[in-house]
Amino acid sequence: MTEFDAATAAVQAALDAGARYADARVMHRRYESMTARNGDVEELTQDESIGLGVRALVGASWGFHAVPDLSDAAAREAGRRATRTAMASARVPGPPVDLVATEPVTASWASGCQLDPLGVPLSDKGDLLVAATRTMAEHGADLAEGLYQIWDTAKWFVSSEGHRIDQRIRECGAGISATSIGDGETQRRSWPSYRGQYGTTGWELVESLDLTAHAAQIAEESRALLTAPLCPAGETDLILGGEQLALQIHESVGHAIELDRILGWEAAFAGTSWLDLAQLGALRYGSELMNITIDPTIPGALGSFGFDDEGSPAVKRDAVRDGRWVGVLAGRDSAAMANLDYGGSVRADGWARLPMVRMTNVGLEPGPHTLDEIIAATDDGVLMDINRSWSIDDKRLNFQFGCEIGWEIKKGRRGRMLRNPTYTGIGPLFWRSMDMLSSETVPWGTPNCGKGQPGQIGHTGHPAAPARFRNVRVGVSA
Amino acid sequence: MSARSELELAGQVVELVRRLGGPAAQAEAVVTRADLALTRFANSAIHQNVSESTAEVRLRLHIDGRTAAGSGSVVTAEGLTSLVERTVAAARLCPPDPGWPGLTPPTPTPDAPPVDEATAHAEPDQRADRVRTFVAAAGGLSTAGYCRTAHRSSAFANSAGHTGYGRSAEAAMDGIARRDGADGVARRYAARLSDLDGAELGAQAAAKAQAAADPVELPPGHYEVVFEPAAVADLLQNLSWYGFNGKRYAERQSFAEPGAAQFDRAVTLVDDPLGTSGLPFDAEGTARGALTLVEAGTTRAVAHDRRTAAEAGAESTGHAVAGGTTWGPMARNLRLSGAPAGPPSATGRSTTGTAAGAVVDTDTAALVAGVRRGLLVTDLWYTRVLDPKSLVVTGLTRNGVWLIEDGTVVRAVRDLRFTESYPRALGPGAVLGLGARTVRQPDRVDGTWWAAPSLRLASWHFTGGASG
Numbered sequence A: 001m002t003e004f005d006a007a008t009a010a011v012q013a014a015l016d017a018g019a020r021y022a023d024a025r026v027m028h029r030r031y032e033s034m035t036a037r038n039g040d041v042e043e044l045t046q047d048e049s050i051g052l053g054v055r056a057l058v059g060a061s062w063g064f065h066a067v068p069d070l071s072d073a074a075a076r077e078a079g080r081r082a083t084r085t086a087m088a089s090a091r092v093p094g095p096p097v098d099l100v101a102t103e104p105v106t107a108s109w110a111s112g113c114q115l116d117p118l119g120v121p122l123s124d125k126g127d128l129l130v131a132a133t134r135t136m137a138e139h140g141a142d143l144a145e146g147l148y149q150i151w152d153t154a155k156w157f158v159s160s161e162g163h164r165i166d167q168r169i170r171e172c173g174a175g176i177s178a179t180s181i182g183d184g185e186t187q188r189r190s191w192p193s194y195r196g197q198y199g200t201t202g203w204e205l206v207e208s209l210d211l212t213a214h215a216a217q218i219a220e221e222s223r224a225l226l227t228a229p230l231c232p233a234g235e236t237d238l239i240l241g242g243e244q245l246a247l248q249i250h251e252s253v254g255h256a257i258e259l260d261r262i263l264g265w266e267a268a269f270a271g272t273s274w275l276d277l278a279q280l281g282a283l284r285y286g287s288e289l290m291n292i293t294i295d296p297t298i299p300g301a302l303g304s305f306g307f308d309d310e311g312s313p314a315v316k317r318d319a320v321r322d323g324r325w326v327g328v329l330a331g332r333d334s335a336a337m338a339n340l341d342y343g344g345s346v347r348a349d350g351w352a353r354l355p356m357v358r359m360t361n362v363g364l365e366p367g368p369h370t371l372d373e374i375i376a377a378t379d380d381g382v383l384m385d386i387n388r389s390w391s392i393d394d395k396r397l398n399f400q401f402g403c404e405i406g407w408e409i410k411k412g413r414r415g416r417m418l419r420n421p422t423y424t425g426i427g428p429l430f431w432r433s434m435d436m437l438s439s440e441t442v443p444w445g446t447p448n449c450g451k452g453q454p455g456q457i458g459h460t461g462h463p464a465a466p467a468r469f470r471n472v473r474v475g476v477s478a
Numbered sequence B: 001m002s003a004r005s006e007l008e009l010a011g012q013v014v015e016l017v018r019r020l021g022g023p024a025a026q027a028e029a030v031v032t033r034a035d036l037a038l039t040r041f042a043n044s045a046i047h048q049n050v051s052e053s054t055a056e057v058r059l060r061l062h063i064d065g066r067t068a069a070g071s072g073s074v075v076t077a078e079g080l081t082s083l084v085e086r087t088v089a090a091a092r093l094c095p096p097d098p099g100w101p102g103l104t105p106p107t108p109t110p111d112a113p114p115v116d117e118a119t120a121h122a123e124p125d126q127r128a129d130r131v132r133t134f135v136a137a138a139g140g141l142s143t144a145g146y147c148r149t150a151h152r153s154s155a156f157a158n159s160a161g162h163t164g165y166g167r168s169a170e171a172a173m174d175g176i177a178r179r180d181g182a183d184g185v186a187r188r189y190a191a192r193l194s195d196l197d198g199a200e201l202g203a204q205a206a207a208k209a210q211a212a213a214d215p216v217e218l219p220p221g222h223y224e225v226v227f228e229p230a231a232v233a234d235l236l237q238n239l240s241w242y243g244f245n246g247k248r249y250a251e252r253q254s255f256a257e258p259g260a261a262q263f264d265r266a267v268t269l270v271d272d273p274l275g276t277s278g279l280p281f282d283a284e285g286t287a288r289g290a291l292t293l294v295e296a297g298t299t300r301a302v303a304h305d306r307r308t309a310a311e312a313g314a315e316s317t318g319h320a321v322a323g324g325t326t327w328g329p330m331a332r333n334l335r336l337s338g339a340p341a342g343p344p345s346a347t348g349r350s351t352t353g354t355a356a357g358a359v360v361d362t363d364t365a366a367l368v369a370g371v372r373r374g375l376l377v378t379d380l381w382y383t384r385v386l387d388p389k390s391l392v393v394t395g396l397t398r399n400g401v402w403l404i405e406d407g408t409v410v411r412a413v414r415d416l417r418f419t420e421s422y423p424r425a426l427g428p429g430a431v432l433g434l435g436a437r438t439v440r441q442p443d444r445v446d447g448t449w450w451a452a453p454s455l456r457l458a459s460w461h462f463t464g465g466a467s468g
Helices: A003-016 A072-089 A122-138 A204-209 A211-225 A242-254 A332-337 A371-376 A427-432 B003-021 B077-093 B124-137 B198-211 B229-243 B246-250 B306-312 B362-369
Strands: A021-037 A040-058 A061-067 A106-110 A143-159 A164-181 A186-191 A197-199 A234-240 A292-294 A317-321 A362-364 A380-392 A398-410 A413-418 A422-426 A434-437 A442-451 A456-464 A467-474 B026-042 B045-063 B066-072 B142-158 B163-179 B182-190 B221-227 B269-271 B291-295 B333-336 B373-387 B392-405 B408-413 B416-421 B431-434 B439-442 B449-452 B455-465
Touching: A003 A021, A003 A040, A003 A072, A003 A143, A003 A164, A021 A072, A021 A122, A040 A072, A040 A122, A040 B045, A040 B077, A061 A072, A072 B045, A072 B124, A122 A143, A122 A164, A122 A211, A122 B077, A143 A211, A164 A204, A164 A211, A164 A442, A186 A211, A186 A380, A186 A398, A197 A204, A197 A442, A211 A398, A211 A413, A234 A242, A234 A371, A242 A362, A242 A380, A242 A398, A242 A427, A242 A442, A242 A456, A371 A413, A380 A467, A380 B392, A398 A427, A398 B392, A398 B416, A398 B455, A422 A427, A427 A434, B003 B026, B003 B045, B003 B077, B003 B142, B003 B163, B026 B124, B045 B077, B045 B124, B066 B077, B124 B142, B124 B163, B124 B198, B142 B198, B163 B198, B182 B198, B182 B373, B182 B392, B182 B439, B198 B392, B221 B229, B221 B362, B229 B269, B229 B333, B229 B373, B229 B392, B229 B439, B229 B449, B229 B455, B246 B306, B362 B408, B362 B431, B373 B455
Parallel strands: A040 B066, A061 B045, A106 A164, A234 A380, A362 A456, B221 B373, B333 B449
Antiparallel strands: A021 A040, A021 A143, A040 A061, A143 A164, A164 A186, A164 A197, A234 A467, A292 A317, A292 A362, A380 A398, A380 B373, A398 A413, A398 A422, A422 A467, A434 A467, A442 A456, B026 B045, B026 B142, B045 B066, B142 B163, B163 B182, B221 B455, B269 B291, B269 B333, B373 B392, B392 B408, B392 B416, B416 B455, B431 B455, B439 B449
């Protein structure tokens, strides 16, 4: 019994029980993570999970069931249970459900990988984290932490329309953080990002981060931040580093353009969106520098794949072009509901979870400047980088973000370091104020995007570069 | 699987470790079977309806001074052997672990609360029927939310000879009703699905949504507040994760100072994992039980697992979680005790005009009646920590905020952003009243809940309106 056989049996059983459409995903995921603290390995975990999830559509109602057993009997029973659950859903029916067309292909896809991350000796990986955290501790950090994570996922997808797709996606990444503890507060600095930078790549990504080389500097900065002046409160010009801008895109654009949110499907939990489909193609989201793409085809970016989890091929699309909102993240059923002709952004966090609309790689196309040029062109402002806290309302409008570090910008030069830098605003007003954008793009990876009930953790990519925003409120504090 | 098979599997894993890792290997194994189901609705229709029957084996072992952990979903002989082989191999390649706290010795496992079999084996029709009654009770308003049931059966064994077995079952319902973009919410946790009344919750959510219509914007500033239990639940979660976490305490990242009067005398916090349905042991096999974290305003304890307890020279309090070496031990069933006599009864109307429906119980009404000018807050949303030590948190209100004037809810208010230190807001002299009745609020994951009465605080720092 192959994985394809199990998925096929589940789909057939769902159809036999009365479903008009069914699909099934078998997933086999291996996960490894290691954390280190103050020069010692703190925790090593290796998890392995394999199972099958089947989705059935009866009339206008969906059902889903998942099991960790790939036997023919278990797969068939899972298909029948998914159909029974769909029939129960019909007790509180919704509008008719349709699925936009996607070609029923037979295909294989694998992400690029030069150095198999699970094949790198544990001792080498441990040595890296131990050395980096020891260096941070030696340079003043009270708490020196390091982390890597690896996911190696194989999946097999079958649908009742004829899809038969297998994929193997290897993801990994790493990061270090130094925390200095004062009397009443803590200060943290991270490289290259808190809990790391990630991609659909091999261990070569981790090697390129050169964690140890940055350990001393971030430790010293975390210590210096304890006595740095507070970020002043008021309105000023704000320059964001690329890592923070990646999170800004994630929270105030990526989630806002999720079609399931726009349709109200997430209203009770993740929330809705301030966007109205009636304005698609016409709404001014940001300045003309703002060009956001939905692109799961970027080699090595964390949100890349060959096909999404309902069989739609990876395709690059515009979400915002020249500041105008033109596209959404969609699945086959939500797209049909919205009279759109494309899905392609549906993924499931493992075999036991329902596929749902998720970000892929949602990023900002490069601008014409460099960070140095942006600083030189700024008379009075604040530069902030590396996210420390993030909060945004349920319509994805009102946000407040905190960064690990800030710098005063005066007369085109970077000045004093500032502690506890925060900024707040309203999404579209903020994006309309962007007047300078760097070309120094990095495809930042976010491996911890929460959504859905039961909860799912998504892996998303966000190409971003430093940018400047005018007249932003900064320095919010308790 | 049955109790016997789960215990047998856990025992097999420990025996495999002994065989493949040598007689000196220390091992602990947890085998859990779970049946989780969640029926989700939006736009007043069920749009997602899921269930899963899963099995998981978690193993942690310590060999030659080195530690590794792993898990697997395959419970065949080959699957267990593979898990043990790779975890033994990983441990041997790891650097030494000088902080290994040893295994839990053989100790009695406390009796877990009885499991409601009807909840453990609930069918999708039963969840769908509760959704149907919620939707119907909302009087035509658009509704969204979920009804879920969870059943876990778990066995523990370690190479020190300690074993344990337990089951848990629970249910939860959480839904909103919507009117012109104004939402009202009703949320409950229960050990029995039969205790969840979809119609009652739907009517409550609808009443609050009706009362939340036509909100006005208020300027930011410090306001006196009455928090309903859903909002208080967020305070409890953040206090638990960041304050009463033994690892953060050891790292000096926590505000907690056992023995110090850090809170108002009205504040008593107890973690009570067996107060309703719950497993009787933690991830290390330590017995779970009630732990008083704050007593009449004085911090008494923080939660420990074996590792943080060893560092602190204390005993584990039974709060180990999988992955806890990194995240620390967690109190996940925290209760803010209600006032024994409750607040003085409301003497007049606590709501009026279009705001009628904002206040849903007599405890909250009595607290509102004492407020000269302040805000009634239903729920908090997207709270994130700016600084863990001072526990300064930013977030927003959600699902209904109202202005209180002279003891009466007078009108709905648009959502506000706040930036506030949670321990400071609950500090000495800051609590102006507590309801008598605690209400259990479900967390995002089963096994975790927060119980609280309504709470009146002297000041809460709102730092912006929803529009900026």
